[in-house]
Amino acid sequence: MLKRLLGVLPVVFGVLLLTFLLVHLVPGDxxxxxxxxSATQADRAGLRAALGxxxxxxxxxxxxxxxxxxxxxxxxxxxxxxxxxxxxxRLPATLRLALLALAIAVLIGLPLGILAALHARRWPDQLxxxxxxxxxxxxxxWLGPLLMLLFALWLGWLPVSGMEGRWAIVLPALTLGxxxxxxxxxxxxxxLLEVLxxxxxRTARAKGLPERQVILGHALRAALLPVVTVLGxxxxxLLAGAVITETIFSWxxxxxxxxxxxxxxxxxxxxxxxxxIALSYVLVNLLTDLVYARLDPRIRxxx
Amino acid sequence: MKxxxxxxxxxxxxxxxxxxxxxxxxxxLPGFAQADQIDLSxxxxxxxxxxxxxxxDLGRDILSRLLEGASVAxxxxxxxxxxxxxxxxxxxxLAGYYGGWLDxxxxxxxxxxxxxxxxxxxIAFAAVLGPGLLNLVMALCLTxxxxxxxxxxxxxxxLRQRQHVQxxxxxxxxxxxxxxRHILPLLAAPLLVEATYGIAGLxxxxxxxxxxxxxxxxxxxxxxxxxxxxxxxxxxxxxxxLAVGFSLMSLVLAVNVxxxxxxxxxxxxxxx
Numbered sequence: 001m002l003k004r005l006l007g008v009l010p011v012v013f014g015v016l017l018l019t020f021l022l023v024h025l026v027p028g029d030x031x032x033x034x035x036x037x038s039a040t041q042a043d044r045a046g047l048r049a050a051l052g053x054x055x056x057x058x059x060x061x062x063x064x065x066x067x068x069x070x071x072x073x074x075x076x077x078x079x080x081x082x083x084x085x086x087x088x089x090r091l092p093a094t095l096r097l098a099l100l101a102l103a104i105a106v107l108i109g110l111p112l113g114i115l116a117a118l119h120a121r122r123w124p125d126q127l128x129x130x131x132x133x134x135x136x137x138x139x140x141x142w143l144g145p146l147l148m149l150l151f152a153l154w155l156g157w158l159p160v161s162g163m164e165g166r167w168a169i170v171l172p173a174l175t176l177g178x179x180x181x182x183x184x185x186x187x188x189x190x191x192l193l194e195v196l197x198x199x200x201x202r203t204a205r206a207k208g209l210p211e212r213q214v215i216l217g218h219a220l221r222a223a224l225l226p227v228v229t230v231l232g233x234x235x236x237x238l239l240a241g242a243v244i245t246e247t248i249f250s251w252x253x254x255x256x257x258x259x260x261x262x263x264x265x266x267x268x269x270x271x272x273x274x275x276x277i278a279l280s281y282v283l284v285n286l287l288t289d290l291v292y293a294r295l296d297p298r299i300r301x302x303x
Numbered sequence: 304m305k306x307x308x309x310x311x312x313x314x315x316x317x318x319x320x321x322x323x324x325x326x327x328x329x330x331x332l333p334g335f336a337q338a339d340q341i342d343l344s345x346x347x348x349x350x351x352x353x354x355x356x357x358x359x360d361l362g363r364d365i366l367s368r369l370l371e372g373a374s375v376a377x378x379x380x381x382x383x384x385x386x387x388x389x390x391x392x393x394x395x396x397l398a399g400y401y402g403g404w405l406d407x408x409x410x411x412x413x414x415x416x417x418x419x420x421x422x423x424x425x426i427a428f429a430a431v432l433g434p435g436l437l438n439l440v441m442a443l444c445l446t447x448x449x450x451x452x453x454x455x456x457x458x459x460x461x462l463r464q465r466q467h468v469q470x471x472x473x474x475x476x477x478x479x480x481x482x483x484r485h486i487l488p489l490l491a492a493p494l495l496v497e498a499t500y501g502i503a504g505l506x507x508x509x510x511x512x513x514x515x516x517x518x519x520x521x522x523x524x525x526x527x528x529x530x531x532x533x534x535x536x537x538x539x540x541x542x543x544x545l546a547v548g549f550s551l552m553s554l555v556l557a558v559n560v561x562x563x564x565x566x567x568x569x570x571x572x573x574x575x
Contacts, residue, residue: 014415018424025431137556139507141514141527142548145534149545153538240421244511248534259515262430274419274427281420 001290008286015282019275020064023267024057034077034265047077051268073272078264083272086257091276093163094246094253097172098238102231104177105184110227112181113188118215120193128185135182140241144175144248161250172249176241180234187230192223225296232288236281306564311557315550319377322370326523331367338367339522347540356546360532365546368524373550375525379436380505383443384498391448392494395455396482400463409452416449422508429517439518443508447501454497455490462486492569499562503555510551526551 031044031053047053051074052060067074073083116128135143148171152160159168195201196219204214243255250256254273261269293299322338324330331337335354342362350357356365398409416424428442462468463486471485512518513527521528526547533544565571 010411011414011418014411015418018415019427022427022431025428027432133560134552134556137503137552137559138548139511139551139555141511141530141534142544142551145530145537145544146548148534149537149541153541236420240419240423243423243426244514247515258426262426263516267431270427270430274423277423278419282418 001293004286004289004293008282011282012279015275015278016065016068017061019271019278020061022271022274026267034267068275074268076261076266076269078261078266078269083269086269087254087272087276090252090254090257093251094239094242094255097169097176097242097246097251097253098235100169100173101176101180101238102235104173105180105234106231108177108181109184110188113185114192114215114220116185116189117192117196120189125189128189132182132185135178138179140175140179140244141248143178144172144245147171147174148248161248163250163252168249169251172245172251175245175248176238179241180238183230183234184227187227188223191226192219195219195223198222225292228292228295229288232284232291235284235288236277239277239280306560308557308560308564311553312561315373315377315554315557318370319373322367322372322374323378325367326371326374335367336364338371338524339363340367347536347543349540350542357540357542359529359543360536360540365529365543368529369526369546369550371524372526372529372547373554375436375519375523376506376509376551376554379440379443379509380502383440383447383505384501386444387448387501388451388494388498390444391451392455392487392490394448395452395457396459396486398452399456399459400478400482400486402460406456409456413449413453416446419446422446422511425508425512426515426517429512434517434520436519436523439509439512442512442517443505447505450497450501451494454493458490458493459486462489493571496562496566496569496571499558499565503558503562506551506555506558 031047031051032039035043035047052063055063071084073087075081076083076086112128112131116125119125138146148160151158151171158170159165161171162168198219201214201219204218205211209217239255242251242253243258245251246253246255247259254276258270258273258277261267261273325332326338329337331340336342340363342358345354345358345362347360348354348358348362354364354366356369359365359368394409398406419427425442425446428445429439432438432442459482468481468485471481476485509518510525510527510530513525514531516528516531518527519525529547530544530551533540533547537544
């Protein structure tokens with residue numbers, strides 16, 4: 001476990017370095033790009049000094065790390081607001097959205113996957129396969145408008161966009177959740193099918209256990225282990241998917257903050273959003289690995 | 304290729320070719336308007352005989368723009384796949400064959416790239432590089448090589464131990480010869496399958512970036528920017544979003560299904 005924890009450190013360092021270097025990828029002078037052509041020489045020098053761009057790169061990186069360690073993400077060029085404050089304001093909305101999407105995905109994906117595996121190569125299976133294939137060919141920026149059209153504009157059941165009222169979260173969460181449900185269905189199906197051929201499942205059947213207990217008590221427990229890993233990996237990509245989904249539904253989370261900052265060329269905010277999303281992803285993956293190790297007796301007893 | 308996915312893919316390849324031809328020549332389909340021909344008297348018009356799929360928010364023919372968008376989507380996907388396949392495979396071969404510091408470095412770097420979920424890193428690169436076709440291709444290239452490098456590396460690592468490779472080594476074959484003649488051919492099948500899924504992913508990635516305003520710029524058409532414009536007029540002109548969305552979905556679905564079929568036919572095991 002300690003080894004896994006230490007193994008994350010180089011990755012975190014690399015993520016920090018890459019996000020730091022991002023701003024230096026800007027073609028030409030970043031200050032020029034940020035301020036536009038009308039800025040005075042003094043403005044430019046001021047911003048350059050404020051961003052520390054007049055110092056050598058390693059020194060700048062050192063400062064960047066030092067500030068981050070104190071929870072200081074810098075200030076927005078556009079509004080002058082404290083970026084840490086902006087993130088704290090926006091992050092809860094994204095987390096609410098991602099967690100609801102995850103719940104939706106589990107509630108749809110697991111039963112559908114189990115159903116497909118138990119009726120392999122018959123119509124429930126084929127239906128589930130077609131549904132999950134189709135859904136995985138529907139990126140958020142197509143599924144979102146489609147759901148919006150159907151449930152908000154034509155049927156009028158749900159709000160079109162924004163964050164007012166408790167129902168506003170449903171459409172963006174469905175948009176994010178459906179794609180994950182598709183992946184989950186396929187994973188659960190494949191994993192359960194594999195387990196159903198194992199000796200211990202045959203033994204459970206041979207000793208006369210009811211089929212229900214064989215599936216729920218014996219097969220499913222083992223089959224769900226790899227599914228947990230996939231869920232963990234996908235929780236991170238929900239955060240990335242939130243970038244587009246939040247933009248479509250005007251959901252004020254961190255994804256929309258990222259897109260707004262890109263439109264305003266507010267590089268420090270862009271950098272901070274990318275960093276926070278990537279680090280959350282690394283953290284979730286680490287937690288998934290640890291949970292997996294607790295769940296799987298083979299790993300638990302080996303270490 | 305007697306399967307619906309093959310026909311759908313063929314349809315879009317021809318559509319893309321036609322779109323490319325039209326946008327390069329500046330001609331229009333007979334009876335239709337050019338892709339960038341604005342007609343302010345028919346904003347968001349519903350489909351009719353002069354525009355089979357209707358018109359967009361500037362009165363332009365959606366069908367013609369769809370063709371241009373197809374050419375952008377497929378050419379970006381094919382160009383990026385070719386570049387990253389070449390570069391990623393080469394890196395993976397060298398790292399897997401030589402091992403040592405090169406291998407450790409490659410693993411460290413790819414670990415960092417994989418720490419960014421989905422297309423987040425491509426969004427970040429495109430954001431700082433600025434909008435435009437070339438920058439879009441660059442951003443996608445910077446992030447798409449990782450999968451090929453990892454796949455090639457892990458395969459080369461085990462193929463290096465095979466008898467025919469060791470026989471070639473003891474016969475004094477040069478390293479390029481061993482890599483290209485004795486290891487690479489055995490990698491062709493998994494790489495082909497991976498590249499097929501990669502193309503589907505890139506069609507979505509290009510549209511995502513263009514949707515966010517980071518890709519193709521007006522007046523040129525891209526499926527992503529068309530969807531973004533279409534969402535704005537969803538209530539009054541749903542035909543706009545529907546036409547683009549179903550096109551994108553059919554192409555991605557066809558490529559993915561083709562990937563599945565290739566994987567099964569070539570018996571490639573894929574770790575998701």
